[in-house]
Amino acid sequence: MLKLNHVTKIYEDGTRAITDINLHIQSGDIYGFIGSNGAGKSTTIKSIVGIHPFEEGEIWIDGYSMKSDPVLCKLRMAFIPDNPNLYEHLTGLQYINFIADIFEVPLPDRKRRLKKYSTIFEMTSKLNNRIASYSHGMKQRTALIAALVHKPKLFILDEPFVGLDPTASFELKKIMQSHAKNGGIVFFSTHVLEVAERLCNKVAIIHKGKLVKNGFMEDVVGLKSLEEIFMEVRYESKNMDII
Amino acid sequence: MNQKIWILFKNDLWSSLHINHLFRSGKQNNVAKLTAIVVLLMGILLLVYNAITAQSLANLGEAALIPTYMLSVSSIMMIFLSLLRANGTIFGNSDFEQLSTYPISEKEIFISKLLHLYFFNLLISFLFTIPALLVWAPLAALSPIWIILFCMVSLITPVIPICVGVIFGGFVYRLAAYFQHMNLIAVLFSFILLGLFSYFVITHSNQSAQMQDMHTMLYSQITTIYLPSVLLQFHNSQHILPIFTFLFISCFLLVALIHIGSKYYRNLHLLLIALTSKTNAKQQSIKQRNVRFAIWQKEFSTLFSSYNYLLNSTLGIVVLIFFNTAILLFGMEKLTSALSLPFSIETIKNGYPMFIAAMLLLSNPSTAALSMEGNKIWILKTLPMKQKHVIQAKLACTFSLHFIGFFISILAFSIRLSPNVEQMIWAVIIPLSYSAFISTFGLMLNFSYPYFSWKNDMYIVKQSPPVLISAFTGMAMLLSPFVLILFDILPISVIYLANSIILIVLSIGCYQRTCSIKLV
Structure with missing residues (x-):
């Protein structure tokens, strides 16, 4: 379970990146996180995964506090950033093995999962090459395999479909669905609203650092499309600014 | 133009x-x-x-x-x-x-x-x-x-x-x-x-x-x-x-x-x-490693992956290896005459610990170890490991490097210069205390002033504040006992002992301070 209670992130210069974010994500959820550029999606995600400290509020993962028990929280999650900058001097295999070492994945398990996911993402023949020689999509796939090798409960992805080819995108969606079906949590940000609408059972829309819509997809969308709702949010905000 | x-x-x-x-x-x-x-x-x-x-x-x-x-x-x-x-x-x-x-x-x-x-x-x-x-x-x-x-x-x-x-x-x-x-x-x-x-x-x-x-x-x-x-x-x-x-x-x-x-x-x-971009890589096998060992190996691979980082971090060690190999092969007398060094063997014996220490001060990867993570810092920040383990791995990388130079120096010193017990003790203690100090001090500075958004690692390894400050401090820490020895103010053993104690105490302080700086 992932819970954000009144999370606020203030940057050094005093800018409030996100204000009073409240989210409650349960096992089995695929949660889409929608917002314009600079709305606060990445800041929220970076606060959840431990990249950014946050000034107010609390983040709970499986009952553990991100502030007081960060290691226990991180043990339960995997994060894929929008731009996977990996250790370029390592080979794909060395990188995945490094991540598996940190998560203390037993050797038979890591071998089995590595074989499974490298086949799914068509990386088997490329994992012995240095990451420096990979394309953006291949780096993204390597980061995905490394994330899946330790079987995380919480799967957090920032713009996961950017750079992936249609096959890899399709496989990733399947993995996300099966992960949620097996009791895991998938929380991801995206600009592709159609994908979010089809894939997610819950959605949150963030605008100017504040959550403006949040809940089950059908409740948020109603009879409209997610795109229409998103545009309405933007339009209302623009009008408020003019007033 | x-x-x-x-x-x-x-x-x-x-x-x-x-x-x-x-x-x-x-x-x-x-x-x-x-x-x-x-x-x-x-x-x-x-x-x-x-x-x-x-x-x-x-x-x-x-x-x-x-x-x-x-x-x-x-x-x-x-x-x-x-x-x-x-x-x-x-x-x-x-x-x-x-x-x-x-x-x-x-x-x-x-x-x-x-x-x-x-x-x-x-x-x-x-x-x-x-x-x-x-x-x-x-x-x-x-x-x-x-x-x-x-x-x-x-x-x-x-x-x-x-x-x-x-x-x-x-x-x-x-x-x-x-x-x-x-x-x-x-x-x-x-x-x-x-x-x-x-x-x-x-x-x-x-x-x-x-x-x-x-x-x-x-x-x-x-x-x-x-x-x-x-x-x-x-x-x-x-x-x-x-x-x-x-x-x-x-x-x-x-x-x-x-x-x-x-x-x-x-x-x-x-x-x-x-x-x-070459893709003709060999098939690799995977092994399970201890967390600390895995991070330490990653640190070493980072060191060897960058020309600038490696060149800057190994200069002193390479000098020690070459110099001490030459001593082992040809003896100190031949070497001093070949290089026209104006020192007696006894002076060299007394000053050798400081020479080893000076070379170790020149080789300090820990001072750029955190900034070298660059845009990959998100990996360390999101992985479930204690900050202490990261610190220890980065220090261990520097110590391992220092150990190579230290080991060959001690070997050459003991075999070719036949020091007495006291000289031998200082040849061990002085370099070790300088190594401990400069590694922990450098890493503390890097944790205090990290810089991740670089495009060229040369700026990190050659002119970042931690590198400059630690080089400057290292020189000062080396010069102060040297001046005391030069002007014969105190017996050499007293200077060495006081210096070692100060350096070890400072190292402990720097390590504790580094552990208290939150990476996230």
Whole structure:
């Protein structure tokens, strides 16, 4: 379970990146996180995964506090950033093995999962090459395999479909669905609203650092499309600014 | 100057000196200010030192030799600097692909890179020529024409060292490109070059010690070490033609370098890109490792993955390995006479712990270890491991490196110098305490002032505040006991003991402070 209670992130210069974010994500959820550029999606995600400290509020993962028990929280999650900058001097295999070492994945398990996911993402023949020689999509796939090798409960992805080819995108969606079906949590940000609408059972829309819509997809969308709702949010905000 | 070259140069300089950060608020501003203060302090020290040297020459009645001496010494220093910097600035820079997409020619890119090297070399040149001029001009009652000539030469002096640095730097990368472990090979070639050059400088600066005439001795040393200095005399009108010859040769070399180098720049970069994209890798097996060991191995692979990082972090260790291997093979007596070192064996025995310590201070990867994570820092921040483990792995990487140099030094010291028990104890304790101090201090500084958004790691390993401050502090920590020993203020054992205790206490403090700095 992932819970954000009144999370606020203030940057050094005093800018409030996100204000009073409240989210409650349960096992089995695929949660889409929608917002314009600079709305606060990445800041929220970076606060959840431990990249950014946050000034107010609390983040709970499986009952553990991100502030007081960060290691226990991180043990339960995997994060894929929008731009996977990996250790370029390592080979794909060395990188995945490094991540598996940190998560203390037993050797038979890591071998089995590595074989499974490298086949799914068509990386088997490329994992012995240095990451420096990979394309953006291949780096993204390597980061995905490394994330899946330790079987995380919480799967957090920032713009996961950017750079992936249609096959890899399709496989990733399947993995996300099966992960949620097996009791895991998938929380991801995206600009592709159609994908979010089809894939997610819950959605949150963030605008100017504040959550403006949040809940089950059908409740948020109603009879409209997610795109229409998103545009309405933007339009209302623009009008408020003019007033 | 071409507008595009100027923009490229300005952009390169701005990002390497973090000038934009000086005008921002917050931590980055403090970092930039700190860098500026440290650089300024080091510059002032060098200025003062050079002014004293020039004054000493004047007191010896060799005022006429001041300009030649200063121009030559600054040129030698610039050659060292260029050999160390040229590859990081021109050939090993990761901005090639980005710059290739802009509507600018390779020649313009290459010239902007040369300007970058020229700027830093010119600063070095000024640190020598300004005090030289200030001491020499009033003594020689110079006419304005000589002052103008000297200033012109000062501005042109960096050209030859830059040419030497770029030619050898390109040569090193070209050779290294034939090997699989390119960075390691490039660093090895660079060390061989630096070693040969240092050997040449050391042997030739001691060779003419038997000459009676001070002027002849100094002039002979200068011209042997740096041949172009035969053209750099400022006594009378007969020297004007050689000075213009020097200016002409420098300009000619620069034009030739630009013409040939700009073609070579693209070819070499394409070759290096092709090398990193090679896909004929061997099949690897996976093994489960302990968390600490996995991070330690990752640290080492980071060290070996960067030419600049490896070159900067292993200089002292390589000197120790070469020097001690030579001692083991030939014995100390033969080595001191070959290098014309003016020390007795007993002095060497007493001072050897400090020599090992000095070399360990030169090799300190921990001072850039955190910043080297760069845009990959998200990995460490999101992985479930204690910050203490990261700190210990980074320290262990430095200690492992130090241990190699330390081990061979102790071996050579004990076998070839036959020290007594006390000398042996200090040979172990002193280097270890310096190693502990500089590693923990460097890492503490890096945790206090990390910088992750770099494009070229040269700025991190050569001129970031932690690197500069730890180098400066290391020197101070080495000089203070050295001065006490030199002036015989206290018995050597008391100095060594007090020094070790202070260093160990400081190391513990630095380690604890580092652990308390939150990475997230």
